[in-house]
Structure formats: C-alpha cells, structure tokens
Amino acid sequence: MSDKGREEWSSMLGFILASIGSAVGIGNVWRFPYIVGANGGGAFLVPYLISVFLFGLPLMVLEFAIGRSTGSSVASAFQSLRQRFFAVGLAIVVIVCLILSYYLVITSWVLAYALFFALNRPVDFGAFTGSYLPLAFFILSGLAVFATVRSGVREGIERVARYLIPALVVILLFLVVFALTEPGALEGVRFYLLPDYSRLADPGVWTAAFGQAFFSLSVGMGVMLTYGSYLKRGGLFRSASIIAVADMAIAILAGLMIFPLVFTAGVDPAAGVNLAFVTLPAVFMGMQSGMVLGALFFFMLFAAALTSAVSMLEVPVATLMDSYGYPRRRATLLIFVAVMFLGLPSALSYTALRFEIFGAPFLDLADYTFGTIGLIAAGLVLSVIGGWFMERSRICAEIGGCGWQQRIYMVLIRYCVPAILVITLAATLLQAAL
Numbered sequence: 001m002s003d004k005g006r007e008e009w010s011s012m013l014g015f016i017l018a019s020i021g022s023a024v025g026i027g028n029v030w031r032f033p034y035i036v037g038a039n040g041g042g043a044f045l046v047p048y049l050i051s052v053f054l055f056g057l058p059l060m061v062l063e064f065a066i067g068r069s070t071g072s073s074v075a076s077a078f079q080s081l082r083q084r085f086f087a088v089g090l091a092i093v094v095i096v097c098l099i100l101s102y103y104l105v106i107t108s109w110v111l112a113y114a115l116f117f118a119l120n121r122p123v124d125f126g127a128f129t130g131s132y133l134p135l136a137f138f139i140l141s142g143l144a145v146f147a148t149v150r151s152g153v154r155e156g157i158e159r160v161a162r163y164l165i166p167a168l169v170v171i172l173l174f175l176v177v178f179a180l181t182e183p184g185a186l187e188g189v190r191f192y193l194l195p196d197y198s199r200l201a202d203p204g205v206w207t208a209a210f211g212q213a214f215f216s217l218s219v220g221m222g223v224m225l226t227y228g229s230y231l232k233r234g235g236l237f238r239s240a241s242i243i244a245v246a247d248m249a250i251a252i253l254a255g256l257m258i259f260p261l262v263f264t265a266g267v268d269p270a271a272g273v274n275l276a277f278v279t280l281p282a283v284f285m286g287m288q289s290g291m292v293l294g295a296l297f298f299f300m301l302f303a304a305a306l307t308s309a310v311s312m313l314e315v316p317v318a319t320l321m322d323s324y325g326y327p328r329r330r331a332t333l334l335i336f337v338a339v340m341f342l343g344l345p346s347a348l349s350y351t352a353l354r355f356e357i358f359g360a361p362f363l364d365l366a367d368y369t370f371g372t373i374g375l376i377a378a379g380l381v382l383s384v385i386g387g388w389f390m391e392r393s394r395i396c397a398e399i400g401g402c403g404w405q406q407r408i409y410m411v412l413i414r415y416c417v418p419a420i421l422v423i424t425l426a427a428t429l430l431q432a433a434l
C-alpha cells in the first residue's frame with residue numbers, strides 16, 4: 001500500500017507522548033479512583049493489572065500493527081483486509097464521534113472549573129450547569145481540540161502532548177505530595193488501597209476492571225490504530241508497555257491525591273460526577289490556598305482530557321482524509337461542526353433545559369450506550385478482524401518475528417481478548433436488564 005506523503009511522528013518519543021496523551025484522560029483522574037474505592041480497594045488492582053497486561057496491552061499492540069502495516073486509519077485499514085469490512089470500520093468511526101461528543105462536554109466543565117478557580121470565583125455545580133455558560137465552554141473546548149487536530153500530526157497533536165503531558169505529571173506529583181502530607185491523609189490512603197480480597201469473588205468487580213482497562217488505555221476504537229499508522233518503525237511491545245505503565249501509574253497517583261484530600265476534609269467520598277465536580281471543589285474551597293490548588297487540579301484534568309479528545313477527533317478526520325481524499329483542514333472543520341451538533345443534547349442535559357430521556361440525563365445515557373456498550377462492542381470487532389483476518393505473517397512482521405512469544409501473543413489476541421470482551425459485553429447488558 002502506498003502511503004507516500006502520509007504524515008509521521010517526528011520521533012518515537014513524540015509518538016509515545018501522544019499515545020500517553022490519548023490514554024491518560026478523565027478516565028484516569030476521577031473514574032479510576034472511585035471505581036477502585038467501590039470495588040474492593042487495593043484488591044481491585046489484581047483484576048485491573050490482569051486486564052491491562054493480558055488483554056488491553058495485546059489489543060493496543062494489534063491496533064498499532066494494523067495501523068502501521070496498512071498505513072491507514074481504521075475504515076480503510078479494514079477495507080484493505082476485506083472489502084466488506086469497510087462499513088464495519090465506518091461504524092466504529094461513528095461510535096468514536098459519539099463518545100467524543102459527550103466526552104467534550106465533561107472536558108468543557110473541567111475547563112470552566114479551571115478558570116473559575118484561577119479567577120478566584122467560588123464554583124457551584126448546580127448554578128454553573130443551570131446557566132447557559134456550559135454551552136459557551138463546550139464550544140470553547142471544542143475549538144481547542146479542533147485547532148490542535150487541524151494543525152496536523154506533528155505540529156498539532158504531537159506538539160500539544162509534548163507540552164501538556166510533562167506539565168500534567170509535574171502538577172500531579174506536586175498535588176500528591178501535598179495531599180499526603182496533610183493531617184489525616186493516611187485514612188484516605190487506607191480507604192483507597194486497603195485490599196478487601198473477598199470482593200474478588202464478585203464477577204462484577206472483574207467486568208468493571210475489564211471495562212475500565214479498555215477505556216483507560218483508549219483501545220478498541222481505532223484510536224491507537226490511527227496513531228500507529230503515523231509510525232514508521234520501532235518496537236511495538238516496548239512502546240505499548242511504556243504507555244500502559246504510564247497510564248496506570250497516573251491513575252493510581254490520582255487516587256493517592258484525591259482520597260487523602262477528601263478524608264482530610266471529612267466529607268463523604270462520593271462516586272461519579274459528584275466526586276470531581278461537587279466534592280473536590282468543596283474540599284478545595286475549604287482549604288487555605290485552595291483556589292490555587294483547585295486551579296492546578298482542573299488545569300491538569302483539562303490537559304488530560306484535551307489530549308484524549310484530540311485523539312478521538314483524529315479518527316474521523318483521518319477517515320475523511322484516507323477514504324474520501326479530503327484535505328486535513330476541510331476534514332477537521334466538517335467533523336468539528338458535526339461533533340458540536342451531536343454533543344448538543346449532552347451539553348444541554350444538565351442545563352436548565354434538562355435534556356433527558358427516560359428520566360436520565362442524556363449525557364449519562366450517552367456514556368452508557370456509547371462509552372460502555374459501544375466501546376466494548378467496537379473492541380470485540382476490532383480484535384476479531386485484526387486477529388483472524390490479517391495474515392499471521394503480517395502481524396509477525398510488525399511485532400518482531402514469529403517466535404514463541406509471538407505465538408502466545410496470537411493465542412491471546414485470537415481467543416482470550418475476544419472471549420473476555422464477549423463476557424464483559426454480556427455481563428454489562430445483563431446488569432442493565434436486571
């Protein structure tokens with residue numbers, strides 16, 4: 001396949017930073033900590049480690065391999081494996097757009113909070129979402145993502161990650177040290193990490209770990225596939241391991257700052273949206289120099305969310321470029337406008353308009369249908385098409401030969417990953433039905 005003139009990362013480091021940017025997102029900073037807290041504390045790390053290294057990592061390597069070998073993004077990569085898979089690839093692209101549409105809403109809340117704290121304004125979730133300000137911030141954060149992707153792989157995506165990821169790590173480390181030295185911090189750490197191994201008998205804990213691992217690593221949606229298509233050479237296992245370890249380390253560290261702060265303030269470690277947008281802001285506002293800490297925290301969260309949203313936007317943009325011959329700028333503009341419209345119901349769901357379906361805010365529903373069910377289904381399709389329809393020799397060529405390690409890898413990718421995804425999908429649907 002000729003891919004002359006295809007954009008490329010400037011270096012392996014650039015590629016790894018951009019991929020870490022994609023993986024490290026809102027999922028790490030608040031979803032991971034509360035899922036750990038709700039699923040057996042430190043014991044949850046057992047299924048989580050297994051999910052990341054046995055299933056998530058192989059799928060990431062497969063995505064990189066497909067992308068690099070075909071030199072194209074998900075729809076045209078599928079098409080080059082079998083003509084009829086093109087439509088399947090397009091379906092995955094649509095799912096990514098739908099996930100992006102609500103992910104951007106949360107990103108925009110984070111941006112708003114960062115500004116409120118920086119401007120020393122008190123924040124109140126109800127008052128904020130009850131106004132029309134969220135809409136303005138939704139457009140603003142959409143524009144930031146748009147501008148980044150429009151500038152291209154190297155000048156946009158890679159450059160933004162090169163600045164934001166190191167900044168994120170520095171801020172996070174500072175906040176962790178600060179939180180751990182507060183009086184009473186140990187109680188928070190205990191709540192967070194004290195293992196309750198009896199919970200491991202609960203299958204729900206395992207499916208929670210699988211779902212969280214795939215979401216957090218950004219695998220299963222063609223994002224890593226697209227990023228891999230801009231990579232010319234270099235070991236895929238090594239890069240994927242670095243990305244997975246960084247993603248996990250940042251998630252664990254995030255919990256090490258959040259729970260000590262919450263416990264120091266003596267408030268209930270609530271889960272979900274409340275933790276990041278109600279509980280933590282209240283904790284910050286009650287602290288000396290809390291406004292600065294809050295601004296730092298939300299800026300860090302915004303950096304994480306922005307680089308993830310960028311990776312999602314790149315998927316449909318690359319599709320328009322690869323399959324329909326659009327120039328990057330026009331493709332980005334078109335998708336940006338489409339995603340803004342798609343995101344409107346989510347953006348309005350917590351405002352005074354209260355856009356709800358069956359009594360649930362549209363955003364929560366979108367997170368469940370697209371971000372949970374859609375993501376698992378897409379991952380399943382991706383692993384089956386990649387594992388079974390791409391020739392073995394072609395996969396081997398990307399992952400460094402056909403030795404015994406690669407044979408184990410093929411078993412994982414052909415049998416274990418699809419099996420786990422089918423089980424997770426069934427269990428998730430069953431839970432919803434009960």
Ligand code: PHE
Binds near residue numbers: 025026027028219311
């Ligand atoms: N991994 C990102 C996070 O943890 C979310 C994401 C999912 C990004 C899928 C891209 C693709 O928030």
